[in-house]
Amino acid sequence: MRTPITVGITGGSGSGKTFFLQGLSSRFRADQICLISQDHYYKPRDQQPIDENGVKNFDLPQSIDREAFLHDLLLLKAGQDVHKKEYVFNNPDVEPQMLTFKSAPIIVVEGLFVQYFPEIEKELDLRLFIEAKDHVKLGRRIKRDQIERGYDLDDVLYRYQYHVMPVFEALIEPLKHKADLVVPNNSRVDRALDVVTTFLFQATGADRFAN
Numbered sequence: 001m002r003t004p005i006t007v008g009i010t011g012g013s014g015s016g017k018t019f020f021l022q023g024l025s026s027r028f029r030a031d032q033i034c035l036i037s038q039d040h041y042y043k044p045r046d047q048q049p050i051d052e053n054g055v056k057n058f059d060l061p062q063s064i065d066r067e068a069f070l071h072d073l074l075l076l077k078a079g080q081d082v083h084k085k086e087y088v089f090n091n092p093d094v095e096p097q098m099l100t101f102k103s104a105p106i107i108v109v110e111g112l113f114v115q116y117f118p119e120i121e122k123e124l125d126l127r128l129f130i131e132a133k134d135h136v137k138l139g140r141r142i143k144r145d146q147i148e149r150g151y152d153l154d155d156v157l158y159r160y161q162y163h164v165m166p167v168f169e170a171l172i173e174p175l176k177h178k179a180d181l182v183v184p185n186n187s188r189v190d191r192a193l194d195v196v197t198t199f200l201f202q203a204t205g206a207d208r209f210a211n
Contacts, residue, residue, distance in 0.1 A: 004034075004077055005203050006107045006123055007196075008114040010175060011130035012168045013059065013160075014137030014144070016185035017110050020130055023189060024108065027197045032204070034076060034104040038111020040087045041069040051162065059112070059163040061171070066117050073123060076103045105204040112167075115175045125203075128196070129179035132186050134165075 011017050021035055042048075043065050048056040057063065072082045082101040088094040115121045115129075132140075141164065142156050151159070176182055183192040 002105065002204075004103065004105050004107045005125050005200060006073075006077060006109060007126045007128065007200070008121065008124035009108060009110045009128045009130060010112060010115045010172065010179075011185075012132070012137055012172055013112065013164045014140035015130045015132045016140065016189070017130050020128075020183065020185060020189055020193070021108060021110055023193050024196060027193065028106065028200075031102075032104055033106040033108060034101055035108045035110065036073065036076065036082070036101050038064060038069060038109075038113060040084050040099065041065045041072075041111075042087050055158065055162075057159075057163045059159070059167045061113050061116060064111075064113055064117075066113075066120070069117075070119050070123075072101070073107070073109060073120065076101060076107050077123065079103045106200055112172055115178065116171055126181075126196075126199070127179045129176045129182045130185050131176065131182060132184070136186050 009017050009021065025033055025035055041064050042058060043063060045056060048058060049060050049062050051057050072084065075082050081103055084099050084101065086096045086099050088096050109120065109124070113120070114124070115127055121127075138160055141160055142153065181192070181196070183189055
């Protein structure tokens, strides 16, 4: 079996990593690409770090079960499928689903810390850093956290000021200088998607576009 090409995608919260992933995925058949996100590897809420005001901080490296994340990535790279329960941040409006990640010639690993954790970073063949202006990231974060995680606006703004930005500036933004490709994502990413798609088709010998 040919070893899969592993792509790591990181960037600040709200930079548009998920949007870029959706665009990339749409260009391949389901059997050609596997997407696995750090969002499904948060530790249980009772194990999350708590700040000085008693607020759980999901934006620290310690909030991630990095051992499980690496374990499942290695399984996928070895050609095995992975089954994982969806992480919903205790949102009462969302029923967790059992997710199945099927190994494929292209494995895309997404999350804040995929380049920060050295054991994950060394498994990557291509490193992408998605960036956006601060006000764009904040707007996206507000929308996501209110809809997907059930946080009110005050909670979102507090977390962005005291959790998100300090970690981004100290731990995430410096990774941009180690990335193979930096993608501005303030509006459109079509050309970047074209470049990455062409590379992946050539690297894997995939036969045709999904569409």
